Amino acid sequence: MDGERRGWYPCLLGGAVFAVCMAGTTLPTPLYGLYQEKFGFSELIVTVVYAVYAFGVIGVLLLAGNTSDAVGRRPVLLAGLVFAAASAVCFLAAEGLGWLYAGRLLSGLSAGLFTGAATVYVLELAPQGDASRATFVATAANMGGLGCGPLLAGVLAQYAAWPLYLPFAVHLALVAGSVAVLLWLPETVRERRPLSTVRPQRPGVPPRVRAVFGPAATASFVGFALFGVFTSVSPAFLAQSLDVHDHAVSGLVVALAFFASTAGQSAVGRVGTRRSLPLGCAGLLAGLALLAGALHWDLLPLVVLSALVGGGGQGLAFRGALSAVAAASPADRRASVVSTLFVVAYAGISVPVIGVGLLVSPIGLEGAGLVFIACMAALVSTAAVYLLRRPVRATT
Template identity: 80%
Template sequence: MDGGSARRGWLPCFLSGAVFAVCMAGTTLPTPLYSLYQDELGFSELTVTVVYAVYAFGVIGVLLLAGNASDTVGRRPVLLWGLACAAASAVCFLCATALGWLYVGRLLSGLSAGLFTGAATAYVMELAPGKGSPRASLVATAANMGGLGCGPLIAGFLAQYAPWPLYLPFAVHLVLLAVSAAVLLGLRETVRERRPLSTVRPQKPGLPPEVRAVFGPAALASFVGFALFGVFTSVSPALLSRFLDVDNHAVSGLVVALAFFASIAGQSAVGRIGERRSLPLGCAGLLGGLALLAGALWWQLLPLVILSAVLGGAGQGLAFRAALAQVAAASPADRRAAVISTLFVVAYAGISLPVIGVGVLSDHIGLQDAGLVFIACMGVLVTCAGVYLLRRPAEAGHESA
């Protein structure tokens, strides 16, 4: 196959990855705008964290109730539903004259992400030449995390340097969603034996006994990694504004984006480092990121926030991809989907519950001290996971080739 034919062979994979990125960008688009909504609608930091966390509940609900729907009805119908939920979310933010619009918008955003997370990952890999190749896996990873990073980056720059900061980012996203739907309709369906929607059954999270030793530290590392992302994408703009005098929305969006882009780098390094070494190294990266964030809050230094985003994001990428691979490898084939769903539920609980805790504490002890308490708690969890991983005996079959 010549170079031109090879590029054409990969084109559907790249196009589906672009659609994946557009949908995921919508889930983080409001991040640098929360301070503007606070000024407009007059709500507290606790409300910001609850508005943010509603998204995770939407994701978890879809993963549990319809996470396997695309295996039954086809990839494209599920992805089109996801794009429709993302568009409805953007409309809610465009109409946000009261707090209720933000809650509904975030819930719809969570539904879109829940529909896309599994279906789009599978679709990207199935459209690639040589299904399941490492390159296809990297395209899916980059689309997911890259989209999450582009959301705050785009919204921050538009809010800072263009008119209508609470409207233009969502109008632009609606246009991108329309283009994505057109692209999706032009791609082929990869599920050959499709069945009616009525045959879809909820997935029950499950944990067979042989998975538990691997699952514990993997789940802790995933929880902490997603919790760190949750803090960066919910309250970091407020931290930057209040304690570091950074009121530039573009800078706020860039700091959040760096964490997601660093995660891509961390995930892409797993193949070279190996799964067994990547998980404890990822825990170390997360611990370092948390320590830098604590230093940034204590000494009020922007460079430490940036370093925290980069190191913590890379640690999250290393830890989560290795955790996912090890848990999948240890799971019986007939229970693998249920076990992976359980890991994602734990990860998305990390995005929501600790962030709400930061919001509750901030009303009583202030945002800075609440952030330090969060960092201490997450540091203990990730240290426990790392120590266990370093002390456990070697297990055959869990090292990547």
């Protein structure tokens, strides 16, 4: 047993580094209201500042998503931590809107480098023969880290001094510790090539995959869009409509969505791919309905339920989508197809969120949220109906 535990230490430490990086990407979530007060910008600007992150992620996925296969996992992850530290410095030094844009873009570059490389690294660090447990570590590190970011920032902002500075100072210290851990962990890529050999990945979907990719990508888009709205405008809704000005509560509500997603992803092994994708769509639809009720009746319990149900649906749908798309793709095109799925998913974080920001001024936050919910519900319902008529094939 002791040998088994020692064998898992590198995997768990790699997961901890992954979580620290991802926590930084959601750290500003409960602080946007404070930045609005300090710099005097609108709700639209909040959504644009948030969405800049997604553009950074998409850019890295397209241009450098396969870099770690050539130069090694550790150099890429170290570069991601450098971007994470630079993002924290931008927020610490922020004296205007430009600093927030820069911080979010750097955070997106960091997440883009980590999303693929850290997932594979955690799997490679695990003892052989237990891929299921290693996959859970990677999933929990990713979504759990995203959930810990707003929770940490909210608690510090509410109960400690310097709410716009202390969260980023703490994260900077965690990043420094992560660099030390990463330098101690082994490299898992044995045959490395020069950086000059790396070529940008071309996203694409072969004709034989399109029947699976369509509903999978639609569900992924809606799930990430729901997360985008939670992490960008839910603190404003809690403050303006529910009179909830506690930053810790705002951070906790957002964190619950990510923690529920972790639980949903971990359940895919038991539910199976064939059922997880349509069940995830149903969960997303229920989460959207609960969010609509929360907006209409101004009820905090419905916001919490929406985060839990929608987050669980997102976890089921997204891991099911990844499994289905990967299984349907030819081996020589698998990486590009999965990258395309991630691009669609991260587009869901940016485009609909900016749309909500544009609608806030003419029709208000509640009206903008209801329009968003109606559009996303139509998309996910279409995907669910298609999946019921043509279920994806089961995968092991």
